[in-house]
Amino acid sequence: MNDKGNFQLIIIFLSGLALLFIVAPLLGLMFSSSLPRLVETVGDKEVQNSILLTLSTAFFATIVFSIAGIPLAYLLARKEFPLKKIVSGIIDLPVVIPHTAAGIAILGVVSRDTLLGKTAGAFGLHLVGNPLGISIAMAFVSVPFLLNAARDGFAGVPVRLEKAALNLGASPLRVFFTISLPLAKRNVISGAIMMFARGMSEFGAVVIIAYHPMITPVLIYERFGAFGLKYAQPVAVVFVIVSLAFFVVLRMVAGKK
Amino acid sequence: MIQLLKLENISLDYETFSLKNISFGVKDGEYFVLLGRSGAGKSLILEIIAGLVKPDTGKVVLDGQDITENAIRKREVGIVFQDYAIFPHLSVKENICYPLKANKTPSHERERIVMDLVEKVGISELLNRDPATLSGGELQRTALARTLTINPKVLLLDEPLSSLDIELRLEMRNLLRKLNKEGLTIIHVTHDYEEAVALAHRVGIIHNGKIIQTGNPKEVFHKPKSRFVASLTGIRNFYNAKIISSKKALLENKVEIVIGSPVEYNETGYVSFRSEDVVISCDKIDSSLTNSFPGKVLSIIPFVGGMEVTVDAGILISSFITGQSVEKLHIREGKDVWVSFKAVAVKFIGR
Structure with missing residues (x-):
């Protein structure tokens, strides 16, 4: 066999290995629980509540942090300012630090004796052990996905179109909402979906802020610790299916727009 | 006419490029x-002028x-970009309506303005089209209509004809002339x-970031102030012309010449031909050169x-010939010669 043929064989073999590495544990997980066991898990109130909590906190985090994050992404795509490179680097920090460390860092800001904790407390809100705290932890580790995607989206909108809109009498705010944002929409939505998916699957940062109420990743961990693998597996399967279903549906909806 | 727009000593260092003391009105x-x-x-x-770039001075x-410091949207000048800058996510109608929505024109009024404009620029049938399906000419008309909705005091056009084919170019020239005649x-x-000749009341020549000559087209092209201006067109032989029969033009009301391609009777405009196409001889020559005139x-x-020889043959005709030819023909100032050129070398630019 010639060199080219050998090379292709090696490429195919290694690619197959990489794919298998991702697929095998997931397939193993899927077949680990019997159908009656899965049905029972789906009917389990604690599982249902944890999935609802996970979805709602991740959704809330995505929506709220998009409102502040999208303008920052626009700023990074359009404006030159001192220390811009450092700001861009800071955005990626939550992705590279260990998520338990991220949880500890957030706890340092939201716990009851901090300024934020006290202010929230004055309104009767306790961020630690609260869905709001869970959303904050999820947002912290997942917002880089939104920021980076939205920044690339805005960077891809020709400046000339924005200038043309200004020349046509539109205010900068109107230009942003009628030209820049619609043209960057695909990237922004795709970033938001990634942020939602990443937030939903977060464990490390959330477990430090709120063991209770339990989001599903924490519930899986708890069942594994308290009862063992057999009890954790069906919850994991149900959660993976729900996550995948959401991910696919959101992608399809975004793709149609 | 009153001076509407004035640029005073505009200078700008821009990336690898600079504008120096640009002034014109x-x-x-x-x-x-x-x-x-x-x-x-x-x-x-x-x-x-549109405020998209701020000058360093001026x-x-x-x-x-x-208006140097005014916000872009408060300048009352409209710009049509070379690449049209049509909003790709909006239909033709939505593009044209964009400024009207921005200034909160009531919807029935919007409808009327849009209909008037699309009829004027000839794109009535394109209203609901997606810009991605439009040709260059259609995109340009859309951009033009969109800019006209803001009722600009001055319309700025960046290379509006350069990417159109010849037929569309002539149509667009007529449209621009019409808009100008209506007072824009x-x-x-x-x-x-050629665009400058066909459309301009006045021309400004810009070179290396400086305006080096302004004037009406005839002044500028017939009497270029610098070699650059002359070389920009390569044309020194440039005359007012009137078509007096399908193949004949009267230049400067003095000299009648034969032209290559037929033009409609009575049309007026300019005639030009290149100095390289003009032959100088001591006697009248019998050849295919249809236009032949005696002169000094x-x-x-x-x-x-080489040499640029200018001959007075009722009109001034310039010819580029080599130094050897000047020697050989003993050409000197005051000598009687014949100047000849082919009818096909003559270009008529209608106005």
Whole structure:
């Protein structure tokens, strides 16, 4: 066999290995629980509540942090300012630090004796052990996905179109909402979906802020610790299916727009 | 006519390029063409007028008001970009409506304005189309209609004809002429001298970031102030012309010549032919050169690669010939000679 043929064989073999590495544990997980066991898990109130909590906190985090994050992404795509490179680097920090460390860092800001904790407390809100705290932890580790995607989206909108809109009498705010944002929409939505998916699957940062109420990743961990693998597996399967279903549906909806 | 727009000593260092002390004025209702090679700074001047780029020094004055520091959207000048800048996510109608929605024009009024404009620029049938399906000419008309909705005091056009084919170019020229005749003041930048001749009341020549000559097309092309202006067109033989029969034109009401391609009777415009196409001889020559006139040598000026001989044959005709030919024919100032050129070398540019 010639060199080219050998090379292709090696490429195919290694690619197959990489794919298998991702697929095998997931397939193993899927077949680990019997159908009656899965049905029972789906009917389990604690599982249902944890999935609802996970979805709602991740959704809330995505929506709220998009409102502040999208303008920052626009700023990074359009404006030159001192220390811009450092700001861009800071955005990626939550992705590279260990998520338990991220949880500890957030706890340092939201716990009851901090300024934020006290202010929230004055309104009767306790961020630690609260869905709001869970959303904050999820947002912290997942917002880089939104920021980076939205920044690339805005960077891809020709400046000339924005200038043309200004020349046509539109205010900068109107230009942003009628030209820049619609043209960057695909990237922004795709970033938001990634942020939602990443937030939903977060464990490390959330477990430090709120063991209770339990989001599903924490519930899986708890069942594994308290009862063992057999009890954790069906919850994991149900959660993976729900996550995948959401991910696919959101992608399809975004793709149609 | 009153001076509507004035640029006073505009200078700008821009990336690898600079504009130096640009000053010119445009009168109300005037068609001003800024002519220069690519990279001469023409588009930048338009962007400065529109406020998209801030000059380092100098003033832009519109209708007596200094607008140099005004916000882009409050300038009352409309710009049509070379690449049209049509919003790709909006239909043709939504593009044209964009400024009207921005200034909160009531919807029935919007409808009327849009209908009037699309009819004027000839795109009524395209209203619901997606810009991605439009040709270059259609995109340009859409951009033009969209800019006209803001009722600009001055319309700025960046190379509006350069990417159109010949037929569309002629149509667009007519449309621009019509808009100008209706009173719209236009500043048009181009690298094509023919556009300047066909449309301009006045021309400004820009070179290396400086305006080096302004005047009406005839002054500028017939009496270029510098070698650059002359070389920009390569045309020294440039005359007012009137078509007197399908193949004949009367130049400057003095000299009748034969032209190559038939033009409609009574049309007026300019005639030009290149100095390289003009042959000088001591006697009348029997040849295929249809146009042949006796005249007197007025001047002989050396230039790179030869001599420019100007002959007074009722009109001044310039010819580029080699130094050897000047020697061989004993050409000197005051000598009687014949100048001849082919009918096909003659270009008629209608107005």
